[in-house]
Amino acid sequence: MGGLYNAPVAVEIRSQQGSVPSRGVLPGLVRSNPLFQVRLSMHRRLVPFVLAAALVPLSACGKAEDSVVNVYTHRHYDTDQALFDRFTELTGIEVRVVSASADELISRLEREGAASPADLLITVDAGRLHRALDRGLLQPVRSEVVNAAVPADLRDPDGYWVALTRRARVIVYRKDRVQPDEIPTYESLTDEQWLERIVARSSENIYNVSHLASLIAAHDTTVAEVWARGLAANFARAPQGNDTDQIRDVAAGVGDLALANTYYLARLLASEDPASRRVAESVGIVFPNQLGRGTHVNVSGVGITRYAPHPQNAQRLIEFLVGEEAQLAFARDNLEYPVRTDVPWPEILVGWGEFRADPLALNRLGELNNEAVRAFDRAGWR
Amino acid sequence: MALTRFSIPRFGRSRAEWQRRLRVTPWSFVAAVVALLLLLPIVSILTGLLGGGSETWVHLRGTVLPEIVWNSLLLVVLTGALTLALGIPTAWLVSTSEFPGRRIFEWALVLPLAIPTYIAAFTYAELFSHHGLLEPLFRLILPEAQVPQVRAAFMSLPGVAFVISVVLYPYVFLVSRASFLKQSGGVLETARTLGRSSWSLFFRVALPLARPGIVAGLTLVLMEVLNEYGAVKYFGVSTFTTGIFRAWFSLGDTPAALRLSAWLLGIILVLILLERSQRGRARFDDGSARPRPVPRVPLRRGMGFLAFAVCAIPLILGFVLPATQLLAWGLPLAGNVLNPRFLRLAANSFGLASGTAVVVVGLAVLLVYATRLSSSTWLRGLVRVSGLGYAIPGAVVAVGTLIPFLWLDRHIALGVRGWTGGSLGLILTGTLFALVFAYCVRFLAVALNPVEAGFQRVCGNLDESARALGASPLRTLLRIDAPLLRGTLLSAGILVFVDVLKELPLTLLLRPFNFDTLATRAFQLASDEQLAHSAIPALLILLVGLLPVLVLSRLSGSRSK
Numbered sequence: 048m049g050g051l052y053n054a055p056v057a058v059e060i061r062s063q064q065g066s067v068p069s070r071g072v073l074p075g076l077v078r079s080n081p082l083f084q085v086r087l088s089m090h091r092r093l094v095p096f097v098l099a100a101a102l103v104p105l106s107a108c109g110k111a112e113d114s115v116v117n118v119y120t121h122r123h124y125d126t127d128q129a130l131f132d133r134f135t136e137l138t139g140i141e142v143r144v145v146s147a148s149a150d151e152l153i154s155r156l157e158r159e160g161a162a163s164p165a166d167l168l169i170t171v172d173a174g175r176l177h178r179a180l181d182r183g184l185l186q187p188v189r190s191e192v193v194n195a196a197v198p199a200d201l202r203d204p205d206g207y208w209v210a211l212t213r214r215a216r217v218i219v220y221r222k223d224r225v226q227p228d229e230i231p232t233y234e235s236l237t238d239e240q241w242l243e244r245i246v247a248r249s250s251e252n253i254y255n256v257s258h259l260a261s262l263i264a265a266h267d268t269t270v271a272e273v274w275a276r277g278l279a280a281n282f283a284r285a286p287q288g289n290d291t292d293q294i295r296d297v298a299a300g301v302g303d304l305a306l307a308n309t310y311y312l313a314r315l316l317a318s319e320d321p322a323s324r325r326v327a328e329s330v331g332i333v334f335p336n337q338l339g340r341g342t343h344v345n346v347s348g349v350g351i352t353r354y355a356p357h358p359q360n361a362q363r364l365i366e367f368l369v370g371e372e373a374q375l376a377f378a379r380d381n382l383e384y385p386v387r388t389d390v391p392w393p394e395i396l397v398g399w400g401e402f403r404a405d406p407l408a409l410n411r412l413g414e415l416n417n418e419a420v421r422a423f424d425r426a427g428w429r
Numbered sequence: 430m431a432l433t434r435f436s437i438p439r440f441g442r443s444r445a446e447w448q449r450r451l452r453v454t455p456w457s458f459v460a461a462v463v464a465l466l467l468l469l470p471i472v473s474i475l476t477g478l479l480g481g482g483s484e485t486w487v488h489l490r491g492t493v494l495p496e497i498v499w500n501s502l503l504l505v506v507l508t509g510a511l512t513l514a515l516g517i518p519t520a521w522l523v524s525t526s527e528f529p530g531r532r533i534f535e536w537a538l539v540l541p542l543a544i545p546t547y548i549a550a551f552t553y554a555e556l557f558s559h560h561g562l563l564e565p566l567f568r569l570i571l572p573e574a575q576v577p578q579v580r581a582a583f584m585s586l587p588g589v590a591f592v593i594s595v596v597l598y599p600y601v602f603l604v605s606r607a608s609f610l611k612q613s614g615g616v617l618e619t620a621r622t623l624g625r626s627s628w629s630l631f632f633r634v635a636l637p638l639a640r641p642g643i644v645a646g647l648t649l650v651l652m653e654v655l656n657e658y659g660a661v662k663y664f665g666v667s668t669f670t671t672g673i674f675r676a677w678f679s680l681g682d683t684p685a686a687l688r689l690s691a692w693l694l695g696i697i698l699v700l701i702l703l704e705r706s707q708r709g710r711a712r713f714d715d716g717s718a719r720p721r722p723v724p725r726v727p728l729r730r731g732m733g734f735l736a737f738a739v740c741a742i743p744l745i746l747g748f749v750l751p752a753t754q755l756l757a758w759g760l761p762l763a764g765n766v767l768n769p770r771f772l773r774l775a776a777n778s779f780g781l782a783s784g785t786a787v788v789v790v791g792l793a794v795l796l797v798y799a800t801r802l803s804s805s806t807w808l809r810g811l812v813r814v815s816g817l818g819y820a821i822p823g824a825v826v827a828v829g830t831l832i833p834f835l836w837l838d839r840h841i842a843l844g845v846r847g848w849t850g851g852s853l854g855l856i857l858t859g860t861l862f863a864l865v866f867a868y869c870v871r872f873l874a875v876a877l878n879p880v881e882a883g884f885q886r887v888c889g890n891l892d893e894s895a896r897a898l899g900a901s902p903l904r905t906l907l908r909i910d911a912p913l914l915r916g917t918l919l920s921a922g923i924l925v926f927v928d929v930l931k932e933l934p935l936t937l938l939l940r941p942f943n944f945d946t947l948a949t950r951a952f953q954l955a956s957d958e959q960l961a962h963s964a965i966p967a968l969l970i971l972l973v974g975l976l977p978v979l980v981l982s983r984l985s986g987s988r989s990k
Binding site for chain 1: 489574831949
């Protein structure tokens with residue numbers, strides 16, 4: 048800045064002192080010098096061109112096409128992109144994607160209303176699908192293919208959404224410090240013997256919220272709140288990090304127990320990195336509440352938006368995603384449980400075995416979402 | 430003019446004074462329109478406040494609000510203190526002393542600016558984990574059992590403040606160095622001959638003179654802190670931003686979220702006004718047209734080593750450590766992850782960031798110059814307020830932008846259909862237009878503050894002389910101010926560039942279909958809990974950001990010749 052700061056100033060001072068100005072701001076000089084006139088008017092003439100040049104590429108991408116399907120998704124997995132590419136290869140329908148958090152995408156859908164370009168909304172949580180449904184953002188999927196592929200409890204009763212994959216929320220324990228039979232249920236996590244032995248992530252996380260919603264459904268709000276407070280009292284440290292961090296911290300001995308979704312541990316087990324595999328091998332998992340209501344299971348799912356411009360294409364994409372090929376890919380590459388019963392599980396999931404899943408209607412997770420968030424706040428689980 | 434109602438009536442002014450204050454020139458009119466447009470998203474959000482306190486608000490106030498306020502204030506204080514402590518001494522040393530490594534530190538101390546906060550948070554969490562790069566160090570100084578606990582202790586409010594500070598201190602460093610370099614050697618020498626020691630020279634003369642710049646830099650840091658989301662969320666610290674997300678998205682209560690945003694804006698306004706009123710009528714231009722540079726004092730050996738250490742610490746913490754961790758993650762995976770798609774991502778990021786930088790700096794110059802031309806208070810206030818977008822979390826700005834733009838889109842679409850029968854689609858929100866506009870709302874302050882500080886340093890006499898000699902305001906701007914400010918403008922542009930390059934929530938939400946940037950890619954991998962994979966796009970962000978950051982360092986560091 049400095050050098051530029053000075054040069055013209057010096058010129059002006061000289062001109063004021065009466066020496067011959069070479070270039071300057073004296074109006075007479077500027078007016079009499081055609082060079083300045085040209086340069087100034089050049090500036091003026093260039094401005095619209097520069098603006099236009101900036102705007103052309105901005106508006107060029109708005110072209111309308113019929114062989115496309117527009118997807119709003121919260122699933123940021125590479126598996127999904129590979130499947131979309133495969134769908135395009137099979138059908139010639141281009142899949143266009145905006146990925147962001149489901150909450151924000153729902154907010155965007157609401158604002159867009161009938162003008163929305165989106166055909167499909169994909170979330171990683173049943174509660175969010177229910178929220179979209181609740182706000183009138185979805186339309187029913189009417190497809191025999193889908194109904195045949197996906198069991199009825201993994202679809203909305205009126206067909207507004209369809210699950211793509213399942214994920215179980217399990218208890219992860221450190222093999223050398225805990226016996227699996229010490230933690231038969233989620234409820235047993237509030238026992239005094241786990242004081243300062245549990246690690247958890249923030250209650251802001253949707254997996255935690257939906258889990259607490261399932262507890263509210265199983266008991267009532269008060270019991271769920273007492274549970275959250277009791278669990279928070281057993282924290283080994285303040286809530287932080289993501290699911291993988293909880294597993295790593297259990298392996299490292301920061302705590303002895305954690306709650307996590309199955310595929311995160313499966314991914315560590317399947318990792319190419321030997322250190323990650325060692326982490327995963329030092330912990331075990333329990334599918335809780337096997338003698339009672341069953342383990343909390345959430346789904347990742349999809350719905351057709353109410354104002355979808357390409358509903359047929361959207362339906363074809365859903366049918367593809369619940370088809371055998373895609374379901375196999377979800378299980379094999381992302382290590383989630385497939386929704387189809389006729390697709391083989393990968394070795395790691397087979398190793399963990401079959402389990403009893405909480406049969407709670409998944410829409411309840413959405414209906415109880417607000418209450419769960421508030422219960423967490425009152426319980427002091429941040 | 431309806432706009433004149435913005436001024437606050439005061440008594441005891443003459444009629445002429447009133448006329449002068451309320452006059453609307455073409456410049457002030459255009460500037461007011463631009464400022465109001467940029468305020469549109471904020472206003473459309475704030476209209477939600479009219480609804481009255483909802484039940485959610487009562488719940489939040491009773492449970493999390495006290496903690497949120499306390500955490501946010503603590504974060505502001507800690508980060509403010511730490512960035513000043515890292516930024517000012519280093520800036521003073523490299524601009525006024527001569528010691529080993531000075532020439533390298535001069536540019537290298539800016540490098541942390543290229544690292545996005547959320548990536549710094551992830552890498553630091555890894556560094557402090559029991560299997561991170563620092564593990565041998567912890568093993569050395571701590572008992573075995575405590576090593577795994579280090580990370581848990583680090584992931585806390587002071588930890589977040591630390592992480593944010595080590596990557597954001599360059600804002601303070603850049604502006605303070607520029608101010609120190611521009612200070613006239615004459616002033617400092619006068620002070621010295623009057624018997625001031627070098628300590629008191631620094632505290633009583635140099636520091637107060639550099640105040641507008643330092644405050645501008647600090648304001649940027651603090652606003653960035655208040656809207657930080659990724660890092661605080663990962664570290665599990667509840668602040669205003671996480672509170673806003675909780676109310677808006679988890680509880681689905683927009684008015685409650687807006688109420689929180691309004692609180693946040695209120696805090697920031699108070700901070701800004703406090704500083705302004707405390708500054709009073711002091712002027713900071715040096716009066717002389719060509720300040721003589723401050724000569725650098727060579728330091729003795731011991732002091733030289735100390736200076737070296739003082740400068741090396743921020744550089745190691747803010748750049749060397751995180752970059753090493755990213756390399757350690759990224760290198761083994763480079764073969765798997767790096768493909769031609771990344772070239773496309775890098776091109777998207779670069780194009781978007783540079784285009785936005787040009788637009789934002791242009792707007793900032795327009796606004797500041799119009800304020801300078803008119804003496805009206807209402808315009809000054811309006812321009813000041815239009816920079817507030819920087820303090821609002823990106824996702825909130827995004828939704829605020831969608832509200833008016835979708836309305837416009839709908840009416841344009843209806844108009845086009847009625848006129849030609851064809852369909853145009855969403856030409857504003859379906860394209861990069863809305864995204865770039867939202868960036869303008871969000872990052873105007875980044876350009877506004879340095880441009881304003883720059884104009885303050887251009888002696889008003891120059892403008893007045895040019896105008897007295899008959900040059901139009903536009904000609905004065907192009908022929909006098911623009912050349913004088915070229916460096917400032919370029920620096921401001923680069924700051925915006927780097928910010929856009931790193932920006933996340935807004936980009937995620939407003940980008941058109943199939944438009945990915947390095948930041949969105951890094952985030953996708955990180956939120957999928959594949960941190961090691963996200964190191965590759967993160968490193969690319971660093972690479973793309975590095976060159977402009979170095980240019981920036983050169984620019985703001987060039988001495989008066």
